[in-house]
Each structure stands twice: as C-alpha cells, then as structure tokens.
Amino acid sequence: MLLTHLRLIHWRNIESAALELRPGLTVFTGQNAQGKTNILEGVHYLATASSHRTRRDHELIQWGELTAYVRGEIVDPTTSHLVECGLEPGKRLLKRDAQPLTRVGDLYGTLRVALFAPEDLEIVQGSPEHRRRFLDMTIAQMQAGYVRLLQQYRRALRQRNQVLRSLKMNGSHSEVPQLDVWDRSVAELGGQITAARRVAIGKLGPILREHYRGLAEREAVEIGYESRSEGVSPVEITDSILDLLRAHRHSDVERGSTGYGPHRDDITITLDGRPVAVFGSQGQRRTSALALRLSEAQLLAEECGEPPVLLVDDVIYEMDRERRGRFWTRIPENYQLLVTATDHRELAATRECGGMFHVENGSIHPA
Ligand SMILES: Nc1ncnc2c1ncn2[C@@H]1O[C@H](COP(=O)(O)OP(=O)(O)OP(=O)(O)O)[C@@H](O)[C@H]1O
Numbered sequence: 363m364l365l366t367h368l369r370l371i372h373w374r375n376i377e378s379a380a381l382e383l384r385p386g387l388t389v390f391t392g393q394n395a396q397g398k399t400n401i402l403e404g405v406h407y408l409a410t411a412s413s414h415r416t417r418r419d420h421e422l423i424q425w426g427e428l429t430a431y432v433r434g435e436i437v438d439p440t441t442s443h444l445v446e447c448g449l450e451p452g453k454r455l456l457k458r459d460a461q462p463l464t465r466v467g468d469l470y471g472t473l474r475v476a477l478f479a480p481e482d483l484e485i486v487q488g489s490p491e492h493r494r495r496f497l498d499m500t501i502a503q504m505q506a507g508y509v510r511l512l513q514q515y516r517r518a519l520r521q522r523n524q525v526l527r528s529l530k531m532n533g534s535h536s537e538v539p540q541l542d543v544w545d546r547s548v549a550e551l552g553g554q555i556t557a558a559r560r561v562a563i564g565k566l567g568p569i570l571r572e573h574y575r576g577l578a579e580r581e582a583v584e585i586g587y588e589s590r591s592e593g594v595s596p597v598e599i600t601d602s603i604l605d606l607l608r609a610h611r612h613s614d615v616e617r618g619s620t621g622y623g624p625h626r627d628d629i630t631i632t633l634d635g636r637p638v639a640v641f642g643s644q645g646q647r648r649t650s651a652l653a654l655r656l657s658e659a660q661l662l663a664e665e666c667g668e669p670p671v672l673l674v675d676d677v678i679y680e681m682d683r684e685r686r687g688r689f690w691t692r693i694p695e696n697y698q699l700l701v702t703a704t705d706h707r708e709l710a711a712t713r714e715c716g717g718m719f720h721v722e723n724g725s726i727h728p729a
C-alpha cells in the first residue's frame with residue numbers, strides 16, 4: 363500500500379502543501395515545532411478519521427481559519443483510491459473517491475497505517491483505555507464492521523447506564539424489563555468485541571515476542587487479554603457477560619454505571635512474567651511500545667495482504683544507537699516509511715531514501 367500524494371490545507375500550522383511521495387523511505391526534517399508531526403498526524407487522520415494527539419477536531423484547523431482539509435491518493439497493487447477529510451468547527455466531511463461517507467467505519471481499511479509516536483509509551487504505562495484503544499484501532503483497520511460494532515456497543519452502554527441511573531433515582535423497579543433489554547444488547551455486542559480482541563491478542567503474541575527479542579535480546583515479553591468474562595466464541599462470551607451483568611445489577615445501580623464488559627477489560631504486558639508498567643525501566647517500556655507498533659504493522663500486513671504505511675515520529679531517538687539500528691532492520695524494505703527527523707544523516711545511512719522534505723514554519727519543501 364502506497365500513499366502517492368498528500369495535500370494539506372490549513373492543517374495545524376501548514377497553510378498549504380502538496381506532496382508527491384515515493385515508495386520506501388521519505389524523511390521530513392526540520393527543527394522543533396516546525397510542523398513535522400502535523401504532517402504525520404494528517405496522514406493518520408486519513409486512515410482513521412482521528413488524530414493521535416487530540417479528540418477535538420477543531421484543534422486541527424489552522425488558527426484564524428474556518429476549515430481544514432487533507433487529501434491522500436492511495437495505490438495498492440490492484441486499485442487506487444482518493445480519500446478526503448474536510449473539517450469545520452463541529453462538522454466533518456469524509457469522502458472516498460468523491461463519494462461522501464456517512465459512517466466513519468467505511469473509511470477504515472482504505473489507507474492503513476501504523477504510527478510510532480512518543481505518546482505510545484502510554485500504551486505500556488498509561489491507563490487501560492490506551493491499551494484498549496491501541497487494540498481496537500488495530501482490529502478496526504483489518505476487520506470491516508468493527509468500528510460500527512464499537513459504536514453500537516457504546517450506544518447500548520450509554521442507554522443501560524441511563525436506565526441504571528433512573529432506577530437509582532426513582533428507587534423503583536418498574537424499569538427492570540428495560541434493563542433486561544440493554545443487558546442483552548451490551549452482552550451480545552460486548553461478546554463480539556471481546557472475541558475479536560482475544561483473537562487479535564492471540565495473533566499479536568508470537569509476533570511481539572519476535573520483535574521484542576529482535577530489539578532487546580534479553581527478556582521475554584508476553585501479552586494477554588484480561589477480562590472478567592470467560593469463553594472464546596462470541597456466544598460463550600456473551601453468556602458470560604450476561605451472567606456478570608445480572609449478578610452485579612445491584613452494584614451497577616448503586617454506581618449508576620456498568621461494571622462489566624469490554625469497556626472494563628485490559629491488556630497485560632509482561633517481561634519475564636512481571637508487568638512492564640510496574641517493573642520495567644524506561645528503556646524497556648520504550649522497547650515494548652516500539653515492539654507493539656512493529657507487531658501491529660506486521661499483523662496488518664499479514665491479515666490484509668499489503669503492508670501498511672509506517673509513520674515514525676521521533677520515538678527512536680530516545681533509544682541508544684544500537685537499538686535504533688536494530689529497529690530499522692526489523693522493517694521490511696517493501697514498506698513505505700514516512701519518518702520525521704531533526705537530524706537525517708543517520709537515517710540516510712540506514713536505507714535508501716526515496717525523498718526528503720524540509721519543514722520550516724509550516725512550509726514543506728523538497729530538500
Ligand atoms: N491549529 C493550529 N494552527 C496553527 N498552528 C498550530 C496548530 N496546532 C499546533 N500548531 C503549531 O504547530 C507547530 C508545529 O507542530 P509539530 O508538532 O508538527 O512540530 P514538530 O516539527 O513535529 O516539532 P518537534 O520536533 O518538536 O516534534 C507548533 O509550534 C504548534 O504550536
């Protein structure tokens with residue numbers, strides 16, 4: 363999969379840019395705060411309709427402007443697509459091949475990316491939400507319908523929580539049949555999500571071990587899915603969630619929120635059996651985060667039959683030279699790589715550079 367053209371207008375500090383991109387390595391150089399990450403963020407937005415740095419889309423619009431626009435042309439061996447995102451405050455228009463997309467989920471899979479960013483450290487050491495998001499975004503890029511499933515689940519959860527709260531306020535049980543309905547929805551949708559996540563973790567495990575060993579050579583990394591629900595198939599997990607919801611209804615009403623389901627699950631990451639978030643050194647955490655992203659990229663490539671576009675922002679410079687070198691050798695030559703760098707010399711030594719751009723105060727020029 364290849365991103366051949368990228369257009370950005372009023373995107374963060376980038377007034378206007380039209381870039382032609384080639385296979386292999388493309389480097390964006392420039393000093394701090396010039397717009398390098400903003401470019402990668404734009405590419406990430408084309409793939410996922412979301413920024414990795416903010417949930418508030420209006421922040422992506424250039425200060426003093428009313429709209430922002432990003433467009434990408436994507437070529438994979440058999441087809442090519444045009445993806446566009448237009449932003450206005452409170453409004454977003456997504457298009458693929460000039461057709462407006464009503465569902466965000468329909469955008470996923472057109473351009474697939476794996477973004478390596480400093481924020482990835484949060485996957486390893488942050489709250490469970492970061493880990494769930496990492497996993498969900500990975501699955502969403504390879505499984506059509508998964509984004510919709512997540513949205514339906516969130517809606518069902520909201521409705522159930524509303525009923526829980528009104529039960530608590532009224533102290534009556536007249537709404538219990540309604541709760542039965544939402545229990546079933548939450549359990550059924552939750553069962554499908556949990557099953558998909560368990561499958562993905564099962565596949566990521568061996569790939570992650572390989573990448574971590576390749577980067578660090580020492581400890582053995584393990585990844586696991588942590589949930590109160592049991593079972594493997596969606597049906598088994600649905601039954602298990604339903605049992606949990608029914609058994610803990612009382613405490614759910616007291617709290618006014620749902621205590622069981624995939625929104626409460628977590629992913630465990632251990633080194634030699636110990637949680638990396640608790641016992642891992644800085645370097646071990648960084649290596650774990652990098653290995654997770656490398657694994658995501660490989661899984662996407664294997665499952666979709668095409669390597670994703672890799673976006674590498676800064677992360678590697680916090681590692682020693684040797685680990686940096688190992689990192690590059692773990693990325694196959696046929697991947698398209700968009701990399702930011704304040705100093706590009708080392709990169710140029712690593713592999714052939716297909717293009718280099720200099721970024722200065724939001725202007726991007728071939729270097
Ligand atoms: N909506 C916006 N409108 C205009 N400028 C913005 C907007 N959002 C962020 N910026 C500015 O964009 C600049 C460049 O940000 P970016 O994160 O891309 O820098 P960078 O080149 O990656 O720097 P570093 O090497 O420090 O990571 C920042 O100075 C920031 O203040």
Ligand SMILES: [Mg+2]
Nearest residue numbers: 398399675676
């Ligand atoms: Mg940056």
